[in-house]
Amino acid sequence: MVATRVLDDILLNTGVLILYLGFVSLTFVALLLARWVKARGNIQIQAALLSPMGSLYTLTTAFLLSNVIFQFTNLRGALTQEVVTINKLGAVMSVLPADQRIEGRRLLYDYGESIARDEAQTMRNGVRSEVTQESIDRLRDFLSTRDASPSKSIEVTPESVNYFRKASDFGFDLIDARERRLSLAAPQPFPVRLVLAIGVMYLALALLSFLVQSGAWTTLWVAIILLLSAPVPAVMLFVYSNPIASGLINITATLEAVLARSL
Amino acid sequence: MVYRDDRYEPELAKRNTERFIRSDKVFGLFGYVGTATVKASLPLINQYRVPLVAPLTGAQLIRQPVKPLVFNIRASYHQEIEATVRYLLRYGRRSIAVVYQNDAFGRDGLEGARKALASRRLQPVVAVTVERNSADTLEPARRVALARPDAVLIVSSYGTVASFITNLRRQGNKAQVMNVSFVGSNALAKALQPEYRHGVGISQVVPFPWNPRVPVVRDYQNTIRRNRSDAPYGFSSLEGYISATMLVRALQAAGPKLTREGFLAAMETMGPVDLGGFPLSFSAKQHQGSDFVELTFLVGRDGAFIH
Numbered sequence: 001m002v003a004t005r006v007l008d009d010i011l012l013n014t015g016v017l018i019l020y021l022g023f024v025s026l027t028f029v030a031l032l033l034a035r036w037v038k039a040r041g042n043i044q045i046q047a048a049l050l051s052p053m054g055s056l057y058t059l060t061t062a063f064l065l066s067n068v069i070f071q072f073t074n075l076r077g078a079l080t081q082e083v084v085t086i087n088k089l090g091a092v093m094s095v096l097p098a099d100q101r102i103e104g105r106r107l108l109y110d111y112g113e114s115i116a117r118d119e120a121q122t123m124r125n126g127v128r129s130e131v132t133q134e135s136i137d138r139l140r141d142f143l144s145t146r147d148a149s150p151s152k153s154i155e156v157t158p159e160s161v162n163y164f165r166k167a168s169d170f171g172f173d174l175i176d177a178r179e180r181r182l183s184l185a186a187p188q189p190f191p192v193r194l195v196l197a198i199g200v201m202y203l204a205l206a207l208l209s210f211l212v213q214s215g216a217w218t219t220l221w222v223a224i225i226l227l228l229s230a231p232v233p234a235v236m237l238f239v240y241s242n243p244i245a246s247g248l249i250n251i252t253a254t255l256e257a258v259l260a261r262s263l
Numbered sequence: 264m265v266y267r268d269d270r271y272e273p274e275l276a277k278r279n280t281e282r283f284i285r286s287d288k289v290f291g292l293f294g295y296v297g298t299a300t301v302k303a304s305l306p307l308i309n310q311y312r313v314p315l316v317a318p319l320t321g322a323q324l325i326r327q328p329v330k331p332l333v334f335n336i337r338a339s340y341h342q343e344i345e346a347t348v349r350y351l352l353r354y355g356r357r358s359i360a361v362v363y364q365n366d367a368f369g370r371d372g373l374e375g376a377r378k379a380l381a382s383r384r385l386q387p388v389v390a391v392t393v394e395r396n397s398a399d400t401l402e403p404a405r406r407v408a409l410a411r412p413d414a415v416l417i418v419s420s421y422g423t424v425a426s427f428i429t430n431l432r433r434q435g436n437k438a439q440v441m442n443v444s445f446v447g448s449n450a451l452a453k454a455l456q457p458e459y460r461h462g463v464g465i466s467q468v469v470p471f472p473w474n475p476r477v478p479v480v481r482d483y484q485n486t487i488r489r490n491r492s493d494a495p496y497g498f499s500s501l502e503g504y505i506s507a508t509m510l511v512r513a514l515q516a517a518g519p520k521l522t523r524e525g526f527l528a529a530m531e532t533m534g535p536v537d538l539g540g541f542p543l544s545f546s547a548k549q550h551q552g553s554d555f556v557e558l559t560f561l562v563g564r565d566g567a568f569i570h
Binding site: 098101258 | 349350353354461462471473496557558559560562563564565567568569570
């Protein structure tokens, strides 16, 4: 278990480099294999075969990628929802009396700040932050007290009506949004099988490309073109599987945008 | 209008006042910044009977007893500190330390804190001084950290406060820090390093400058946009705007044949004035126009404010 976790950590931190090295190795293997096949005798393979092979490669990798991109989109949506909830709650608190309003907003923005500073870092390892947990507990405590209620003599306005209707939901909305973000952002183990599938298809595509070409200069450029383009789906698969660790989603920057607004 | 920078130094303020009155022959004085600077200028103000309007200080010494020539727009430090102490105690922060500047301003703040706490049968857990315009705050921060307060009330200006907060946080102390409005909110936000900005509290004596729902704030924002669109909104500039608006109203009320005595009488008799969500009221016995106090906090690394 520990060995698997260590391996996962290493792969998460250096995955892109490892993938490219892997594809370089596969290209080399394909090249050697093609030379061996050509050396064994005259082989006539039509270049036209490259087109359907390429299409097969594209469709397969697109199918594999669609799943992880869907998850990435869900995570992005969860983070956006969390930010929207924080904004909404901060805004509707304007109906509260001064001391209560400022305390409510202070606790809310403390929570936002703790996500930006603490949980954004701990999430990279799939761990929730205790500082953030304390922050949301304090906020929930506040929202469950009479301090979160406007005064009885408050004027009836769309804002105060909105607050009465929705205030009880906001606390739960925040918790839901956080749990969704944490569960969607949990680091995934290295997708070995999927990368292997892409690797096998790449090997076939590379072998075919080398078999239909001749000449050292042409072969070199075929190899370069393959290495530039073909590993991209595998890299994308890896990056989108772990959008937090790979930096695709920057939680700190997203929350800082909320905290940068004077309210 | 003639203006000079006294660099928050009482002696320089006194010399400036002398030049304003004797050389520039001004009608009145406006917007003096700081307790010690106003205190140093008071003898000349009284000698030449020159009105002083909207000094940027909440000190008791220019409020009690009423100074006939001085008209304060803003609430007093005692009122600010009362609001701050009330808020801190309401939310369970009973152990409060006071850090105060070693001059009339700081001592006035300490007096206000002692009064607010004594009314609740409490006292500061520790009271520590810092020097005006000084960044030498390591020892004061250490003494406060040792006392382990829930909150620290600081009565000083932004440079000293920023240095103190930095030293306090570096010692691992996470007490809630509160300041009075004189600290200079925007200046404090800039002076603090980003990692120490979040959560610093400041009491204010003018409405929130980013809230256009308050009519005087909307007017203020429109004026900035019309005249100088790159100037940031801020509490100090809003206070200047409100004070200047009040001054203009008083000058208009004093009539075309303007005299100092006529102006003083107009200020005392013009009755309640609402500048747009910010009411002011002066009388012969009350030379403080507003009792408005509101708490704000810095949030995030960019130093935005919430209220």
